[in-house]
Amino acid sequence: MRRAPASTLAALDPMPRRAFVAQIMGLPIAFHVRGPLARGAVVEKAVERAFDELRADDDLFSMWKPDSPVSRIRDGRDSLDDAPLRIRRVAALCDEARQRTGGAFSAWLPDGHGVPRFDPTGLVKGWAVEQALRGVVARLDRLGAHDVLVNAGGDIAVRCSRTDTPDWAIAVEDPRDRRRVVQRLELRTGAVATSGTAARGRHITDPSTGEPANKLLSATVIGPELMWADVYATAAFVLGRSGLGWLATRPAHAAVLVDHDGSVTTIRG
């Protein structure tokens, strides 16, 4: 079974690395840590704490748990004004997101009867994962420089504290054939978020019509922070090609759009 180590591979990338995966918020969330202590217990604890923080946010924001604070706001049992601070913070960010996207992103989406209900899920995931990542980075940096990548169901954020490691290589998958990629990016610090409909039954709703958005196969946005990359990807997916001008005005962001005919449009920020 055992053979001699593949010295070429070790020489190329000698840094210890480890991945941790948990299912939270209905998503597989994977943290990858690269650095001298990556396989030590102290890193495992730092990542576990991040998972706990994400589980706590899931308890707050879940729309599937009937008695979560957000569920109580949705069905009118509680008022948003009296909600816990984190929920009010997210609601304020959702308002800012609506303004920044000209309404293409909205946390107030019509329910089955056309009544607008508070639905911050399109922003919460990126916001919570970004915070969890920062927590891991802060804890690990006290022990020495480490690189961290988090992949939350296909939305990715990375932070590199080391200078002797390769960039993280991130692929944008082809929505028509998931074995293929349409783009390969190299990032040390930043985020990549993709919106599309292929992988899940739940569609992205166009706030202006209340109907599922269908203008593109997928929209990927690359930027400095996961929350905004995710919000912009959702908005870009809703807007379709008519959003190209708006996307081009986003400072420090780039985008990759895949059309129904398979054509790929890349927008450099």
Place this chain on the structure above:
Amino acid sequence: MRKIVTALMGTLSGLVLLFSYHTSTAEQAVPGGASPESAAGSSQSSSESLNDGVPDPTEATSETEDSSADAMSGTFTGDAAETRYGAVQVEITVEDGVITSSEAVQYPNRDHHDQRINAYAVPVLNAAAVEAQSADIDAVSGATVTSLAYAQSLQSAIDQAFQ
């Protein structure tokens, strides 16, 4: 060896996407008779090699070096992952730090519909893990994944490869 993780973790998203896409209508419990059993280790295998005591950076580092000197070749079977489609279990074969094959050794097979799905999906999945190996990718960005399916099982296989 690092490349294994690189490739595999890069593949995880894609695999899970594939699986959840192709079986999105098969939403029930584990198939009868296919009770999940792990070939080696437990679902907690990721933590077994680590100390539970006070963090000791020095010790953790040397531990890493020990483990990275081994495990460049072999066959590693992941723990069975319970998914809403049924149990999924993956086996990878590693030779000199390169994944030479990846095979689902257990997957949902409850009815004709599932069989039809899996007849297509599983060979695709097996090919995808090996293909991505050469692509040198750390992560894949795609439409939101809602099932852990292959991720748990592959993660477990990777952990065993690194012990």
